[in-house]
Amino acid sequence: MSQVSAEIYLQRYLRLTPLSLALQRAVEAKHLASVVLKQPTLDLGCGFGEFAQVFFDQPVAVGVDICPKKINQAKKTGKYLKLVQADACQLPFKTESFNSVISVSALEHMTNPSKVLKEVLRVLKPEGQLVLTVVTDKWEQNLFYPELLQKVGLKKLADKYRQLFNQVFKHQQLLSQWEWEKHVRQAGFELKVSQAIVSPQIARFFDLFLITAWPAQLAKKMVGRRVVWRPLFMISLLTKVFKKYVDETEPVVGTNLFLVAIKSGK
Incomplete structure (x- = not known):
């Protein structure tokens, strides 16, 4: 996997997803690209396969997701050698099957991240690496509309919005950076990298522009996948406008977390 700039990843994503998600x-892709993923690799919580389309030059060994509709759509990307529908708490793979496990903003949607992480440790080979991103508790603290509602004295409405937001996006665990690190270590991993990423401004943009995502989300309900179409000039324009926000060349007080952990060979 050759390292690519966040600008290029943004362009690629704008062909596939709503602006908020792109x-x-x-930003996540830029940081994940700093790690060399040894094969075979497992993509845990692969979803529709959008990340694989944007990120990987070569097909991934295995993608796994609990949702059959997402697995069916991921097959159409041609980015996986094998796709498996399974619960991440009970991975149907032999012990020490993979050299790398990657997971992109998936663990916060799972009810038992500790059990999932122990399963990941099991299927990793000695010295294998877990590379993941997760949303933290700072995400909901930096949403655009709740901030606006609080500024005009509508705190209860702001709290209700956050609650509804988390229900819509099926967030089960929005933990602090320290809590996520604790989960990883307690599962038996040696933590190598823990970096806050995705600035509060990106979180605000995500929330602000959600309204523009409704056509894609409606298509998702109707046909089982997002349908996004943008002319090339619009992709170019949006990339120029938002490039400086996704670059993150300096450390940020992030709303997401980038983690790299190793399974000790001892």
């Missing part, structure tokens, strides 16, 4: 994922 901004967040472009």
Whole structure:
């Protein structure tokens, strides 16, 4: 996997997803590209396969997701050698099957991340690496509309919005950076990298532009996948406008977390 700039990842994502998601994922992709993923690799919580389309030059060994509709759509990307529908708490793979496991903003949607992480440890080979991004508790604290509602004295409405937001996006665990690190270590991993990513401004943009995502989300309900179409000039324009926000050349007080952990060979 050759390292690509966040700008290029943003362009690629804008061909596939609503603006809100493209901004967040472009930042994640930039940081994930700093790690060399040894094969075979497992994509845990692969979803529709959008990240694989944008990120991987070569097909991924295995993608796994609990949702059969997402697995069916991921097959159409041609980015996986094998796709498996399974619960991440009970991975149907032999012990020490993979050299790398990657997971992109999936763990926060799972009810038992500790059990999932122990399963990941099991299927990794000695010295294998877990590379993941997760949304933290700072995400909901930096949403655009709740901030606006609080500024005009509507705190209860702001709290209700956050609650509804998390229900819509099926967030089960929005933990702090320290809590996520604790989960990883307690599962038996040696933590190598823990970096806050995705600035509060990106979180605000995500929330602000959600309204523009409704056609894609409606298509998702109707045909089982997002349908996004933008003319090339619009992709170019949006990339120029938002490039400086996704670059993140300096450390940020992030709303997401980038983690790299190793399974000790001892």
